[in-house]
Amino acid sequence: MKRLNLLFLFLILSLKTVAQQPVPLILDTDIGPDYDDVGAMAVLHALADRGEVRPLAVISCNKHELVVPTIDVLNTWFGRPNLPTGAPKGPGVTDGAWQKWPEMLVAKYPHRIRSTAEAPDAVATYRQILARQPDRSVTIVTIGFLTNLADLLESKPDQFSKLTGRQLVEKKVKHLVSMAGLFPKGREFNVYKDSLAAERAFNQWPTPVILSGFEIGREVKTGPRLLADATLQSPVKDVFALCMPKAKEDRNGRMSWDQTAVLVAIRGAAPYYTLRRGRMTVNGGTNGWQDDPGGPHAYLVEAMPVAQVTEVIEKLMMHPKTAKAK
Template sequence: MTNPLPLILDGDPGTDDLLTWMWALAVPDRVKVLGICTVHGNVALSRTTENALALLDHLNAPVIPVHAGEKAPLGRAEPPAGDGAFAESGLGALVLAPATRKPASYDAVGWMADTLRSHPPRSVTICATGPLTNLARLLERAPDAFARIGHLAVMGGSCDLLPPNHVRRGNITEWAEFNFYMDPLAAQQVLNSGIPITLMPLDLTHQLVSTPDRLARARALPRYGEEVALMLDAAAHLDRPKFGANGAFQHDMTVLATLLHPELFEGEQSQVTIATTGVGSGACLRVPDPAGAVRVMLRVPDPAAFFDRFFQALGEP
């Protein structure tokens, strides 16, 4: 039996981040969560941090440190307006009790640097499910620590017209995916840093939909079923009118799934460039390149298997 993978979770919860973190906490034999870092994104930093702490309380999780990170994108004092996908709370229809614990620190970047330096080089994996501001600041402030990252799994970007209706390339603008739109400079810097990266863009995540039968499976879970169903369905009110979807697309969980079950996805090594200014800010240009450092996942041959793995991890009977 192999040792659990040392893992840092970095995100902007947001219900899809929380689903990812629930999955990670449900498989301690596969991953060891070293800590959680929060960043601006779906809602303000104070709210994303509160949501992370509240989820840990709700799950009665072990004491996992939560570190508050960057409150605004590179070069800005405040983040741009989001799309309100998960309401003012970041939780959609889900209601969690106020957190009883406080952040372990308000310096996520410093904590990541210390953690990476205290582990063997290339032994720690990071799952990034929000804007990449924390990672860009780590690259800027502690390049030696950044270089010790073993693998970075990122949810972000889009490469082509998106299914199922193929009329737009982005979910926040016509051109851009939300995470990269919120900090395009950070995305450009991190994706071109040279470390091993797996990118899970909208082209992939739009193949994973919380259909009514999948919501029914969620509600039937022995624990937290109603909460999981609410989170799986949280963005359906946007995804249906924009894309003609039969439910909500599932984005952030793919970063953990590609680590636990890489056989679920197909992709190719690429170079990725992010537009950082103008009307297309946040848009992706992908060039296939066997020598590229970014593996872009583009296909889910069996979407049902993805949901099977998720529900099994959460204890489906």
């Protein structure tokens, strides 16, 4: 516990300023059930082009056949077609998008991976990448189900590392940022869709965890400014243009749960949010919270006005294709 306290203190201090070096980061996404993941990937690539983050991989936690092709479309459009990927090979969630926007993207934009089944095993991708990184250097940000992380923790030594999954995570990962939960108590999609994995992951994770709860992204509604930019052409804009008119709740913009997690994973909580430290509990897909100054988890609390956070995120979502990607 003392070691974890020191790690969390270091994390809190480091979250106060933008990192001077690009953050080595793995994004784990269920991209498909909702379209805020598309905005989150745009934020990732925009900040990568600014030198704030070094993407190591974009991995799927969703077994739907169009999830990895959708990841491939966005990585290719933003000029990073060779980013490693992966998908669950064992039990997991298979969820598509009712608005059929993944179908639209893969029909319109170039990509090489034709189905999620073609992607490597997610755990193998994690283990190979983590084994190559400096100790306590990698940020993992999850904006979907916790399937891959639970499986990673329980993985055995292999050709990439002699360490178990838990040992490898403890050695190589700086911290985990996760869009998960509703605080201080509630039932949230990413947790209850694979509740057993969420319980395993959060109970066993050996590094500090930052949680962007449902209540955070619910207030950040993005899309109108993106659609109003007549000069911008992008797959991100195409998805929002297709989906926003189809739901009454999205008329003023789509709630931006996943973008908040990616923003914090790269830039840190401050000045956007403060942190409340304790422990998240998961039981049957519902999460609770126990305040504890020495706890392993912390959830985000609003600090900056929502309108300002929204503007920051939406501007990043409007990031154009760079010269190298054209």
